[in-house]
Amino acid sequence: MSNHTHIESALIHGGISGDERTGAVNVPIYQTSTYQQQGLGINKGYEYSRTGNPTREALESLISELENGTAGFAFASGMAAITAVLSLFRSGDRIIISSNVYGGTFRVLDKIFLNFGIKYSIEDTTDLKSLDKKIGSDVKAIFIESPANPLMSITDIKGVSEITRKHGIYTIVDNTFMTPYLQRPLDLGADIVVHSATKYLGGHSDLIAGLVVVNSKELADRIHFIQNATGGILQPFDSFLLIRGIKTLAVRMDRHVENAKAVVEFLRSNDAVEKVFYPGSPDFHGYEINKKQAKNGGAMLSFELKENYDIKKFFSSLELIVLAESLGGVESLICHPASMTHASIPYEIRQKVGITEGLIRLSVGIENIRDITSDLQNAIYLSKK
Ligand SMILES: *Cc1c(COP(=O)(O)O)cnc(C)c1O
Numbered sequence: 001m002s003n004h005t006h007i008e009s010a011l012i013h014g015g016i017s018g019d020e021r022t023g024a025v026n027v028p029i030y031q032t033s034t035y036q037q038q039g040l041g042i043n044k045g046y047e048y049s050r051t052g053n054p055t056r057e058a059l060e061s062l063i064s065e066l067e068n069g070t071a072g073f074a075f076a077s078g079m080a081a082i083t084a085v086l087s088l089f090r091s092g093d094r095i096i097i098s099s100n101v102y103g104g105t106f107r108v109l110d111k112i113f114l115n116f117g118i119k120y121s122i123e124d125t126t127d128l129k130s131l132d133k134k135i136g137s138d139v140k141a142i143f144i145e146s147p148a149n150p151l152m153s154i155t156d157i158k159g160v161s162e163i164t165r166k167h168g169i170y171t172i173v174d175n176t177f178m179t180p181y182l183q184r185p186l187d188l189g190a191d192i193v194v195h196s197a198t199k200y201l202g203g204h205s206d207l208i209a210g211l212v213v214v215n216s217k218e219l220a221d222r223i224h225f226i227q228n229a230t231g232g233i234l235q236p237f238d239s240f241l242l243i244r245g246i247k248t249l250a251v252r253m254d255r256h257v258e259n260a261k262a263v264v265e266f267l268r269s270n271d272a273v274e275k276v277f278y279p280g281s282p283d284f285h286g287y288e289i290n291k292k293q294a295k296n297g298g299a300m301l302s303f304e305l306k307e308n309y310d311i312k313k314f315f316s317s318l319e320l321i322v323l324a325e326s327l328g329g330v331e332s333l334i335c336h337p338a339s340m341t342h343a344s345i346p347y348e349i350r351q352k353v354g355i356t357e358g359l360i361r362l363s364v365g366i367e368n369i370r371d372i373t374s375d376l377q378n379a380i381y382l383s384k385k
Pocket of ligand 1: 196
């Protein structure tokens with residue numbers, strides 16, 4: 001946080017804010033593809049909007065400040081951001097990923113990057129001792145998420161970063177679930193942070209966007225080269241929308257977390273509920289590590305209903321909470337990992353890693369808490385077999 005001591009203020013005033021020419025409080029949407037040049041080789045710092053656009057730059061400098069990085073980059077989606085980061089590697093390199101990274105991250109590695117000779121291994125990144133031994137000479141990065149979907153497993157970001165530093169390789173953290181308001185991976189020693197800004201940063205389920213922040217000039221130059229060369233940039237209007245969303249992140253997140261804690265309490269005291277997975281519960285595996293590296297447990301949780309509850313009936317009985325993929329919107333969003341977000345994982349593997357048929361993932365929104373819990377209560381009641 002270079003210019004603003006407190007993140008609540010940086011969210012609103014960080015990066016490049018306002019418009020010098022007119023005094024407009026908000027950065028204008030520079031809806032332009034190109035820029036007039038004053039003469040051959042003379043311009044005002046912009047030549048073409050794939051390479052640079054002032055609205056996108058305002059967003060990029062903002063996320064860089066929020067994550068305490070060297071530079072930020074905005075992409076058309078979280079997957080475009082992740083693809084740009086993976087494009088740092090070359091044939092023969094290997095990347096270690098956690099066993100529960102976002103499905104799209106696994107898919108792009110398995111179905112696209114593998115074709116170009118970039119290999120991956122899936123490891124339990126929560127176990128630092130065994131992780132250290134898995135780093136062969138071809139491993140060039142460890143890619144983690146904490147908490148990770150859908151069981152909210154926690155990886156020690158500082159611990160992983162110490163291991164990668166020792167081996168001279170990169171730590172990449174997908175910080176989508178926490179946002180820089182709750183967790184700052186670069187401060188913990190990571191090299192690269194990626195975001196699906198579609199989720200909490202945008203916050204209103206109305207845009208698809210991705211961000212990358214790096215911790216060195218060298219990585220900044222390389223990611224900028226990749227961004228310009230491959231072209232998966234975020235458009236000016238979407239950059240504006242994302243800046244707008246980020247301004248309210250602190251108040252939204254505080255309410256998300258407050259509601260999530262209340263939902264956890266409700267679920268834990270409900271006879272229909274078998275298990276609750278929430279990193280903010282003191283008896284949760286990983287609670288202590290999460291507490292060290294994040295401000296709190298966030299607002300993502302999952303739970304399992306007991307076998308005498310009909311899961312299909314449960315989902316169809318919800319009236320307020322929206323059955324949908326995605327997370328981090330102001331509205332509560334619920335999904336069934338086994339048939340939705342994690343359906344591409346074979347049944348046996350799903351069972352092994354704990355993604356049971358009864359598992360439900362909830363992104364707790366900022367509605368009135370009593371409306372959320374009574375919707376859950378009603379759906380539980382109606383789904384009893
Ligand atoms: C949604 C998501 C992504 C992918 O982002 P898109 O914006 O949908 O492309 C990546 N990582 C995590 C953790 C996500 O939740």
